[in-house]
Amino acid sequence: MKGLARTTGVLLRTMWLWVVVPAVVIAGLVWSAAASIQDMYPDEAHRLAYAEVVTDSVAVRVFQGRGYDLTSIGGIFAQETAVVILFLVPLVGVYVGIRFTRWLEDKNYLDIITAGTISRLAPTVGGLCCGALTCLLASVLSFAALVASGYDTVGSALWALALLLFFLWAVSLGALAGQLFRNSAEATFAAVAVVIGFYLLRSAIDVRSWDAVWSTPLSWLAETKPFAETPPAWPYLLFGAAIAGQALLGIFFATKRDLGGGMFAASAGPREAGATLVGPRTLLLRLVRGATLAVLLAGGAVAFTFGFFAKDMATDGLTARIVLLVQLNAIVAAAAGVLVSMAFSREELSGRTGRVLAGLPTRTRWQANGIVIAFAAVITTQLALACLSGLGLSLSLDDWSRFGEALRSNAQQLPAALLIAALSLALGSLDARLPALAWTLVAWAAVVALRADMLQLSEGLRHISPVEWTGKVPVDSWSATASAGMVAVIVVLMGLALVVFRRRDLAKG
Amino acid sequence: MQHDTSGKAGSEPHLAIEAIDLRKSFGATRALDGFSLTVAAGEVHGFLGPNGAGKSTTIRALLGQLRLNGGECRIFGHDCWQESVAVHRRVAYVPGDVALWDGLSGGESIDVLMRLQGGGDRRRRDELVDRFELDVSKRTRSYSKGNRQKVALVAAFAKDADLYLLDEPTSGLDPLMEEAFQQTVREIKQSGKSILLSSHILSQVEALCDRLTIIRRGQTVASDTLEQLRGRTTLQVLATTERSPEALLKSGNVLHLVSEDVGGRTKTSFQVPPTALNDVMPVLVGAGLTGLTVAPPSLDEVFLSNYREGVEPEPEPVASAR
Ligand SMILES: Nc1ncnc2c1ncn2[C@@H]1O[C@H](COP(=O)(O)OP(=O)(O)OP(=O)(O)O)[C@@H](O)[C@H]1O
Ligand SMILES: [Mg+2]
Numbered sequence: 031m032k033g034l035a036r037t038t039g040v041l042l043r044t045m046w047l048w049v050v051v052p053a054v055v056i057a058g059l060v061w062s063a064a065a066s067i068q069d070m071y072p073d074e075a076h077r078l079a080y081a082e083v084v085t086d087s088v089a090v091r092v093f094q095g096r097g098y099d100l101t102s103i104g105g106i107f108a109q110e111t112a113v114v115i116l117f118l119v120p121l122v123g124v125y126v127g128i129r130f131t132r133w134l135e136d137k138n139y140l141d142i143i144t145a146g147t148i149s150r151l152a153p154t155v156g157g158l159c160c161g162a163l164t165c166l167l168a169s170v171l172s173f174a175a176l177v178a179s180g181y182d183t184v185g186s187a188l189w190a191l192a193l194l195l196f197f198l199w200a201v202s203l204g205a206l207a208g209q210l211f212r213n214s215a216e217a218t219f220a221a222v223a224v225v226i227g228f229y230l231l232r233s234a235i236d237v238r239s240w241d242a243v244w245s246t247p248l249s250w251l252a253e254t255k256p257f258a259e260t261p262p263a264w265p266y267l268l269f270g271a272a273i274a275g276q277a278l279l280g281i282f283f284a285t286k287r288d289l290g291g292g293m294f295a296a297s298a299g300p301r302e303a304g305a306t307l308v309g310p311r312t313l314l315l316r317l318v319r320g321a322t323l324a325v326l327l328a329g330g331a332v333a334f335t336f337g338f339f340a341k342d343m344a345t346d347g348l349t350a351r352i353v354l355l356v357q358l359n360a361i362v363a364a365a366a367g368v369l370v371s372m373a374f375s376r377e378e379l380s381g382r383t384g385r386v387l388a389g390l391p392t393r394t395r396w397q398a399n400g401i402v403i404a405f406a407a408v409i410t411t412q413l414a415l416a417c418l419s420g421l422g423l424s425l426s427l428d429d430w431s432r433f434g435e436a437l438r439s440n441a442q443q444l445p446a447a448l449l450i451a452a453l454s455l456a457l458g459s460l461d462a463r464l465p466a467l468a469w470t471l472v473a474w475a476a477v478v479a480l481r482a483d484m485l486q487l488s489e490g491l492r493h494i495s496p497v498e499w500t501g502k503v504p505v506d507s508w509s510a511t512a513s514a515g516m517v518a519v520i521v522v523l524m525g526l527a528l529v530v531f532r533r534r535d536l537a538k539g
Numbered sequence: 540m541q542h543d544t545s546g547k548a549g550s551e552p553h554l555a556i557e558a559i560d561l562r563k564s565f566g567a568t569r570a571l572d573g574f575s576l577t578v579a580a581g582e583v584h585g586f587l588g589p590n591g592a593g594k595s596t597t598i599r600a601l602l603g604q605l606r607l608n609g610g611e612c613r614i615f616g617h618d619c620w621q622e623s624v625a626v627h628r629r630v631a632y633v634p635g636d637v638a639l640w641d642g643l644s645g646g647e648s649i650d651v652l653m654r655l656q657g658g659g660d661r662r663r664r665d666e667l668v669d670r671f672e673l674d675v676s677k678r679t680r681s682y683s684k685g686n687r688q689k690v691a692l693v694a695a696f697a698k699d700a701d702l703y704l705l706d707e708p709t710s711g712l713d714p715l716m717e718e719a720f721q722q723t724v725r726e727i728k729q730s731g732k733s734i735l736l737s738s739h740i741l742s743q744v745e746a747l748c749d750r751l752t753i754i755r756r757g758q759t760v761a762s763d764t765l766e767q768l769r770g771r772t773t774l775q776v777l778a779t780t781e782r783s784p785e786a787l788l789k790s791g792n793v794l795h796l797v798s799e800d801v802g803g804r805t806k807t808s809f810q811v812p813p814t815a816l817n818d819v820m821p822v823l824v825g826a827g828l829t830g831l832t833v834a835p836p837s838l839d840e841v842f843l844s845n846y847r848e849g850v851e852p853e854p855e856p857v858a859s860a861r
Binding site for chain 2: 299387390
């Protein structure tokens, strides 16, 4: 294929971070989990106890799926990491897949490259190659981490192979979506929706013990049974077939579509703006509603499911699970706020803020609107998730006092979510490229909420996550002072943000 | 902070733009280095200069988007940074690089922009949409470069502003649309409004502008009417004489001298500043002048000479800040 090497070279040179960072993050997680699990389940007795708890626990099935070979250290490792791998790898995978196959095109760089003497397919195939490289690196590094931590070599190799296949499946799914839709944003939206659909299907299959593990790739992962005596071949083969199918379909569509377009033509829009687009606030609202709605729906589905299975969780500490549910809701709400804050800064980076501010809105008004909308997104998300998880809990426990309790404890956790969003907004007021940094805090909060005990994190490390500051509501009593302190910090941060944004250069305009 | 003391009612006629000694650095890049610009009310002012000279930077400073390191800039007497909203009330802007909201249609984008700049005339908007032949129901994502530009133009011209800041407003427009643009600018000029027109299209500047300023490496190179600038640029002289006009060689004012013998006569071509023509003529006459053409400098020559030579004496092929 003419020009394949050249396009791959260009992609790697401009986006090598997208090869290295996801691979290193995943391998880092594998490494830390591998080491700590070795320490926690040193002997047969510990492992048997673990196997018993896990097999009984429905909560574990919701988030980690079915476990196999739980009396071996490798099996425990596979089961424990599943909680992260099952959502992180598909999401990162589709993002990487879309990034490599579509991003240059969205930025209009590709027109220049494809105008040269290269094949029509080179950018897509080159993008797939780069995505595959990310997967391969993640897999090889993870294998090295497992072997270095003293895990069984054959099992480690098979686990790394399963990771490679699972990651590749997500990358090829992203690449396929990237060819079907008109731009990265739409493609990401669609691919993430597919992943969430598969996730929920897998949860249902695992909780209800349905005999349908063949129906979702997220189930295939556990079925690879890398640490079994004789692992089955079919999950590996199924992965291979799915990857080949998706990649070939993506390449097929690449031959059918226009550069810069998708398989579906854009619909015509209104000739005039409606009354809902009257000022900065409604405009901003319009710009972020898609992303916020997506977070709300995805988070809501998980919150309801989690709440609804609470009854089955009773064995495994219902209250602990409710605490986790409240924390996760706060983290999802914070993520919605960070997304809004990033959308707000993207306006500036694109130059549109400059054009808007050449009109009548003052900088202060414009940014105040951004802040209000980001906070509104956080509050709406948290309250909606509170209602949905409360509904799930009440239905499954047949106890409607749970609904009020869920609302109350979610409201108590709200300042933490707002604080994370506020941090992102404050970073954006400094420089429009910075708000994404707040994702590290969101991610850390998630790690602490889900994995603090397993990773044996110190108190200090746990308390980097604002979600920990409130206290473990509703089990522990709510710390009003901590919440008041967070509100004070938010007010100060936003005051500073308004001043800073008024006094600096706009990035573009 | 934004007290609107309307410049129109003021006793002294404010300048539309008064920028003095502007300085702005981006890290090590000095984008503006003591640049000054004045635009009188009711004037169409051309703004020219090589790529990266600082035109867009100046316009963004005028809009209060950039915090200057030094200098003072006012629009209708209002400080561009301190009183940016009072400024924006009277200004319409077409950015050099038009970015629109992907999800909105062209019509929606125009309306949003109009509302954000304080409303505008609906009839005028529809008239402009017709004039620029814009399909407003298309999503902006699917617009061509020219169409995106049209959205920005319609939104800006639909506003009844006192000053229009146009940063390369017709890049990407076809000749018919260029004509529509020039017509619109003339209408605006007739109603007594001011325009700052940054452009690389020399014929456009010649057709529209009363005065112009040339910027190079963040400094003012020239600021005058086109006629005056032409007057300062060298004339192209073609002379046929009986003898070789060697004395010419000694004059320091003569540039690009080329002589050749044709059938016993000497044909000489050279360039000379208008002021030096007086000294050159006697020499030519003394050499037995039989034929003479003196051509005014072409527009291109006027600009190129200003783009190239200038504040710094060192000769360089093409001026560029980077
Ligand atoms: N935000 C920025 N950060 C860093 N450098 C900048 C920034 N904006 C402008 N510059 C630099 O300032 C100088 C002037 O740029 P400017 O955009 O004003 O040029 P221009 O005259 O509009 O050029 P063109 O004709 O190409 O539009 C250039 O060297 C440019 O690289
Ligand atoms: Mg420019």
